[in-house]
Amino acid sequence: MTDARYDFASDNVAGAMPEVIEAMLSANSGVASGYGTDQVSARAADLIRKALDADAEIRFTASGTAANALALATLAAPHEAVAAHEHAHVCTDETGAPGFFGSGVGLIGLSGPSGRIDPLSLKTVLDQPDVSYRQPAAALSLTQATEYGTVYTEAALRELAGLAKARGYGVHLDGARLANAVAAGFDLKAITAMGVDILVMGGTKAGSTPTEALVILNKSLARRLDARLKHAGQLVSKGRYLAAPWIGLLADGAWSRRAAHANAMATRLAEQMPFPLLHPVEANGLFVEMDEPALHRLRQKGFFVYRFLDGSVRFMCSWATTPELVDELGEALRQIF
Amino acid sequence: MTDARYDFASDNVAGAMPEVIEAMLSANSGVASGYGTDQVSARAADLIRKALDADAEIRFTASGTAANALALATLAAPHEAVAAHEHAHVCTDETGAPGFFGSGVGLIGLSGPSGRIDPLSLKTVLDQPDVSYRQPAAALSLTQATEYGTVYTEAALRELAGLAKARGYGVHLDGARLANAVAAGFDLKAITAMGVDILVMGGTKAGSTPTEALVILNKSLARRLDARLKHAGQLVSKGRYLAAPWIGLLADGAWSRRAAHANAMATRLAEQMPFPLLHPVEANGLFVEMDEPALHRLRQKGFFVYRFLDGSVRFMCSWATTPELVDELGEALRQIF
Amino acid sequence: MTDARYDFASDNVAGAMPEVIEAMLSANSGVASGYGTDQVSARAADLIRKALDADAEIRFTASGTAANALALATLAAPHEAVAAHEHAHVCTDETGAPGFFGSGVGLIGLSGPSGRIDPLSLKTVLDQPDVSYRQPAAALSLTQATEYGTVYTEAALRELAGLAKARGYGVHLDGARLANAVAAGFDLKAITAMGVDILVMGGTKAGSTPTEALVILNKSLARRLDARLKHAGQLVSKGRYLAAPWIGLLADGAWSRRAAHANAMATRLAEQMPFPLLHPVEANGLFVEMDEPALHRLRQKGFFVYRFLDGSVRFMCSWATTPELVDELGEALRQIF
């Protein structure tokens, strides 16, 4: 085994599922007007509105980081801040993009076990008095499923969002792995009612070519949205190619059905995992306790995976992960344990 | 005829050419590491380096506006400005994106006939004394082919670039329609020698799914380039899908071959155009003098086209434009003349 | 005569008037809380509110450019633009600061004679349809007195502001020379009723040490104003020193009384000006037609003045300009005519 195998390094290492490819090919024929004004984009947005049971302005971006950063910059002024789990993707893995899109907008790290925000931590931040020398919270960013492979209950998300809304603050939901949460039982139609203003609905990690849906549920925030996207380098001219994948993902339920497969593969891996699990396996990722020598041995066996900020080593499953591959990894893990 | 026909509204209304689709499908198989570190991205970059005969750092973005704005922000500090033709895309059609990416970086409009910068206009700007109350020029942005469908000679571009380089300023080349310029005889391998620091090489309008190549010819400007892109929301996780089209475009010469077709279609249209041409037809666009009633009659016949800032009405041809369609439009134009 | 004399180069070349110095000295005693929370700042703000007959949030900055840019960034989003006279200070003399404070916010130049915006020019801009590729107007910036030494009538300002307000857009008033307009008959108390959202009331050019008052008349725009200022590097710790001058300027009417003197000196100079006046002399500045040889001769006589964007040569009077100095300049001008 010579080349490193990235199969479990992330859920973005997989290609696009057949349904997405088919939709892309279908969208490729004929002429379409530019900048997202085409019929493919309209149909994709309709499918998302239907899935969410919500009226919303919807656009598509190639980068989840961009969609998240645009959302945060929309919800908080530059001299304000967004509160998020200290290990949320927007805090740790997006290279300061919120500050770029938000002209220096701040981030406030909240604590909580296994990637879920502790309501007490949020309350403490929300209760801080406004002072001139600190960027005060103006919005809350949630992540479902979380960065550590856990899934909030609807009630837990509603409580957190409610704390922010009670102060008139905005709420963002990073749904890069929302499909996995839905596959785990989370109700997509609950998002609007709990007060989320902007949802970033993940396509890429769910098994698409690059596309994320920027879903503006609070339409008062959508003024001149196309100009905002263009100004920020996020409006592509041939918009149909970012929209078409959503037809493949949603028209026949592939988005959540294939996420259920990814979750099942994670469970299958958990069942044979010799290393201790550090977080509950509720979606498509496992986080285990593994020392450096063991990690080294695993990489020598060809499997490349990352160590995370909390010290754990992460294994991600995707729509493309096969039971055979899981079992092969399981065998390798047992050998190095 | 009920629906508006956008066939000649822009060269971005066409779908992707077969070579691009084939390359995308080929790239879709298997697992790939993320954020542009994959083999598809490496091969696409190699093909571009070979085409340019240049060592360069190369990345891919979904938006040409973003690639241009990133380039300008790399070449000029926020308190400086970039000089460009007053009708260049970066000045008139990118919604202020350079100011967003460049934290308020300025733009200085230069004059010149048919979209080509008059060297005297550039000299006048370059000779202005530095004063604290004005953003001084620090870079020059060129466009090849130009916004008005003309093509600079190599000597003309070299002269303009040379004026900027002589002051130590950076040079950006917006090549959204570089394929059309190459098809018109421009030598791709001349770009490096004339001192271009950053080239944005157009894929989308040439007939691809969304992708533009950010080509950093001056590698001293590429420090921590991936972090720069990620920070600016321009690094997609499944990078192979922005890179693969370039294999389709370049591996067998489709990029310039199909641009030659687009140019030929523009010439065919010019030969039967009853309205006066306002600019030479050197690439894939025609700009004609047409009053509002005539434009209205044309739109009633179903053809949607834009009126431009210089008052002309624009017709664009693409890789997908057929001779039959050109002749059909020609017939319609003669009827409304 | 060896050293250049800057007396007429600008109204910012003069020192501070005695009333300002006295107020500064008075404010210097004792201890004061920081960041504008002190009693001096409170009293200065009260005096401004009384002068304007308006409830407003008021802060003080050392730079008029900063106050203007902050105001524009408050009134327009980064993907929007502010319309202003094409020769307004914010457009031509502030080094792109609006774009810096506003993360790339745009400026749209309006035309009109002698620095006054032509309502038709404004209407044309306001009537432009929203498109994704252009930053649409979201606010109007007015200047009173104008950059060319003219003074809008109250009715004219009200008409312009009204056009913007009718579309729900914000209105900024650059009052760097508001004192001179008031001395020329403009009613300070008319500003609120005409719909100005943010006024920058000039102290420096009126004869103060550095201070401008940022007057937020539309208090819904003042949320977390101190944090906004601090974030933008505009909240000084010893705030009393930017506030105290306003007590000197306003407590006994020195602000407008000394501006009346400056205006009178401009009129005195106009009466003996041999060069043709290019704009009406309504405040404290004269703009004349003078060719380069004549300007050169004047500079050789020691008087340094600037040529402006409209080609005119500008002479500015201040609170400190004496009749003797005016007559001396008049004599010099006649000699070189």
Add this chain to the structure above:
Amino acid sequence: MTDARYDFASDNVAGAMPEVIEAMLSANSGVASGYGTDQVSARAADLIRKALDADAEIRFTASGTAANALALATLAAPHEAVAAHEHAHVCTDETGAPGFFGSGVGLIGLSGPSGRIDPLSLKTVLDQPDVSYRQPAAALSLTQATEYGTVYTEAALRELAGLAKARGYGVHLDGARLANAVAAGFDLKAITAMGVDILVMGGTKAGSTPTEALVILNKSLARRLDARLKHAGQLVSKGRYLAAPWIGLLADGAWSRRAAHANAMATRLAEQMPFPLLHPVEANGLFVEMDEPALHRLRQKGFFVYRFLDGSVRFMCSWATTPELVDELGEALRQIF
């Protein structure tokens, strides 16, 4: 005792020392050219260059936050970060201004006792590999005297700066309380040799009206500095009023002489402080362990002081603090102990 007494709340609550006022009054006479091109500004810069024994470009700002943020934005690109003590003023008290000036530039918090950076903490950060998802360090920000009233030895500062320089990174020195460090024995002339690129030399807290000196020791960073300042809202037209205080501060040694008094007052207070000191008293501040009831009792006695991020309660002395006042506070502290 009715009004709160802020005498020990900060060293910015004091007025300006007589030497500063005298220099201001002296600078007020006559006409001066604008934007820092005047003779007062030239002389002030000369005095600073002499004090530092360094060739440097020097400008003056009204806000230390602005000067710091401008410095950091000059040393690190938006997609990079500045490493600083986690409790440094730029990290905790400047409302995210670095992110505003630096278009989202990052901050990396370093640890170390009593406000001094632990070299190991810096090394760990500097040794982190470059990855696309994180803003890498590009500069180091030091503070002398530190936020907790301690003073680095010259050797300690040199070591830290050297670690950054060895990687080609920039070094910023926040000298808001540099006068107190100098009074404590730190050699001003050592700053250049240790590799500091940009020094912000504090005037305000040393006993001036608002002014900080932005000292660009690495002159390659000073290109178009006035335009940079103007663009960022930091170039005042009557520049002499930000420069003149430095003549008062430096011409006769008042800057460090009066800082020595402030330090002595802190020592005097320390000698009678009943509450435990949490950091060494090396400059003009004391940080003590005091629970909430005790702090409440102290405030009831009229003394307003702040609790800091590390839990301590801070007492600051200034040039204006009298021995009598120190003793009065000491008595009050003993009463509430």
